Amino acid sequence: MKYYAVIVAGGSGNRMQTETPKQFLLLKNLPVLMHTIKAFAQSDSQPKILLVLNKEQQAYWLRLCEEFNFRIPHQIINGGTERFYSVKNAIETINEESIVAIHDAVRPLISKELIDKGFKQAETIGNVIAAVQSSDSVRMLRDNKTNALSRNEIYLVQTPQTFSLKILKESYKQEFSTHFTDDASVVELAGYEINIVEGERNNIKITYPIDLELAELLLKN
Numbered sequence: 001m002k003y004y005a006v007i008v009a010g011g012s013g014n015r016m017q018t019e020t021p022k023q024f025l026l027l028k029n030l031p032v033l034m035h036t037i038k039a040f041a042q043s044d045s046q047p048k049i050l051l052v053l054n055k056e057q058q059a060y061w062l063r064l065c066e067e068f069n070f071r072i073p074h075q076i077i078n079g080g081t082e083r084f085y086s087v088k089n090a091i092e093t094i095n096e097e098s099i100v101a102i103h104d105a106v107r108p109l110i111s112k113e114l115i116d117k118g119f120k121q122a123e124t125i126g127n128v129i130a131a132v133q134s135s136d137s138v139r140m141l142r143d144n145k146t147n148a149l150s151r152n153e154i155y156l157v158q159t160p161q162t163f164s165l166k167i168l169k170e171s172y173k174q175e176f177s178t179h180f181t182d183d184a185s186v187v188e189l190a191g192y193e194i195n196i197v198e199g200e201r202n203n204i205k206i207t208y209p210i211d212l213e214l215a216e217l218l219l220k221n
């Protein structure tokens with residue numbers, strides 16, 4: 001079976017509020033995105049790496065690759081206006097039977113073990129996404145009132161989210177909806193039941209400045 005990793009790095013990082021988009025910021029002296037690509041390159045599955053970047057940031061990325069002597073082979077794909085379109089652009093370029101892991105560029109602490117688990121399970125059951133249970137209590141806001149939810153029934157969803165290409169191609173034919181916050185929500189609306197594999201608490205998404213500080217602390221040397 002062929003394996004692909006789609007690393008989505010086409011966002012602008014508004015919540016991070018830095019001039020340089022967060023995927024290029026330095027984490028232990030290496031751009032965040034390079035840590036992420038390295039994790040996939042070190043996995044046993046050895047996926048072909050498709051990197052989604054905004055057109056305007058591609059020249060900058062190539063300069064960074066030179067500066068850091070970054071030689072892991074990857075194919076660059078144009079980003080879209082929403083994460084949905086960035087993913088869609090990437091899967092449209094894949095034309096062989098395969099298993100495809102989609103991963104946020106800004107989750108650089110992903111382990112190679114979790115990547116491999118995703119590929120293996122998706123190959124057997126069609127799809128699997130990484131998720132962890134909440135360690136906090138959870139409440140839902142509705143009509144200006146909050147109500148407690150059973151936290152044992154709540155999962156916090158991460159990436160990688162791994163699917164057979166066939167399922168992805170079919171699901172991404174749908175029109176974009178603002179309800180699509182990840183790939184699982186797209187695939188689910190196409191009629192598929194989503195499987196979960198235990199994620200990793202370290203697998204944080206760098207969204208706000210504090211997350212980069214946490215990642216510095218959590219990253220093993």
Ligand SMILES: Nc1ccn([C@@H]2O[C@H](COP(=O)(O)OP(=O)(O)OP(=O)(O)O)[C@@H](O)[C@H]2O)c(=O)n1
Pocket residue numbers: 008009010011012013014015016023052079080081082083084086087104105106107205206207
């Ligand atoms: N049009 C987009 C939007 C997001 N992403 C990617 O999807 C991942 C998760 O998105 P998020 O953390 O929301 O990143 P941003 O959209 O950059 O951040 P913000 O929402 O704060 O602007 C990131 O790796 C981001 O680069 C993408 O490839 N294309």
Ligand SMILES: C[C@](O)(CO)[C@H](O)COP(=O)(O)O
Pocket residue numbers: 083104157158159181182183205207
């Ligand atoms: C895909 C994701 O990381 C799963 O938790 C998340 O949905 C991305 O959301 P964002 O709004 O693009 O940060």
